[in-house]
Amino acid sequence: MNSTIYYCPECAKTIKQPLNILDLNLTGSLDGYQLNKFYKHTLDIPMKGYTSSFVDHSYPAYRNYIVETVTSGSLEVVSKGSKIEYNFVFIESKKVGELYLDGNFLSDEDSIKVVLPNNPNKIHAYSTGSLGLRKANCKSCGKKIY
Ligand SMILES: [Zn+2]
Numbered sequence: 001m002n003s004t005i006y007y008c009p010e011c012a013k014t015i016k017q018p019l020n021i022l023d024l025n026l027t028g029s030l031d032g033y034q035l036n037k038f039y040k041h042t043l044d045i046p047m048k049g050y051t052s053s054f055v056d057h058s059y060p061a062y063r064n065y066i067v068e069t070v071t072s073g074s075l076e077v078v079s080k081g082s083k084i085e086y087n088f089v090f091i092e093s094k095k096v097g098e099l100y101l102d103g104n105f106l107s108d109e110d111s112i113k114v115v116l117p118n119n120p121n122k123i124h125a126y127s128t129g130s131l132g133l134r135k136a137n138c139k140s141c142g143k144k145i146y
Contacts, residue, residue, distance in 0.1 A: 097127020
């Protein structure tokens with residue numbers, strides 16, 4: 001069973017330090033993994049299943065979203081059995097992306113999620129919705145994370 005908890009931006013800094021990403025080429029993993037993720041989440045190519053696509057397709061915008069989210073965002077901790085995933089999330093409060101299902105537009109998205117933030121060869125980002133994030137409280141201090 002999965003469970004998800006959140007830490008506000010202040011408490012997040014005491015739980016998980018992100019990579020120093022300023023020196024990273026965020027599409028640079030040699031196996032092409034990050035470039036594939038960048039294309040998947042910035043191009044309007046119809047794909048099967050759910051896909052989020054940033055409305056700004058440029059690398060500088062994508063990079064800025066990642067920097068902003070890991071430095072100012074909240075920490076999301078997802079427990080999947082014995083496996084724990086750490087993500088950073090940030091509500092931009094304006095449209096940053098669109099959600100598609102099987103290539104059909106579903107909704108605008110106003111937030112950013114950065115996954116695998118401690119792996120320099122896998123860290124990447126996609127847009128997400130803020131509904132759940134706006135309801136979440138910090139596991140440590142109890143305040144709303146946004
Ligand atoms: Zn807190």
